[in-house]
Amino acid sequence: xxxxxxxxxxxxxxxxxxxxxxxxxxxxxxxxxxxxxxxxxxxxxxxxxxxxxxxxxxxxxxxxxxxxxxxxxxxxxxxxxx
Numbered sequence: 001x002x003x004x005x006x007x008x009x010x011x012x013x014x015x016x017x018x019x020x021x022x023x024x025x026x027x028x029x030x031x032x033x034x035x036x037x038x039x040x041x042x043x044x045x046x047x048x049x050x051x052x053x054x055x056x057x058x059x060x061x062x063x064x065x066x067x068x069x070x071x072x073x074x075x076x077x078x079x080x081x082x
Contacts, residue, residue, distance in 0.1 A: 001060060003028040005035070008054040016058075025065050028057045032066070036073040 001023070004016040022028045032055050043050045050070060057066045 003031075003060070003065075004058040005032060006056040006058060007052050008056065009051045010053070013056075019060070025057070025059075029066055029068065032057055032068045033073055033076060036068060036070070037077050040070070040073060040077060 002019045002021050003025075004019040005028075006016055007014040020028075020031065022031060036052070036055055039052055040050055042048075052070065054067055054069045056064050057068070058064050
């Protein structure tokens, strides 16, 4: 199944037009956390502000199946580092 990952930056939405083929919604959520953690870690390493505040996971029918917020990812990342 194909999933798209739309980025929310402030009031703007950057629509994913390519998407990824993943086996399940759970796989798409795992992928979103991994990508979001990479974005956060990279921003911290270069001392930049994180501009993406959420990622919406959209299935191939156009249905938003999950929205992952930056706070969720940072909390998960902190738990993993402790």
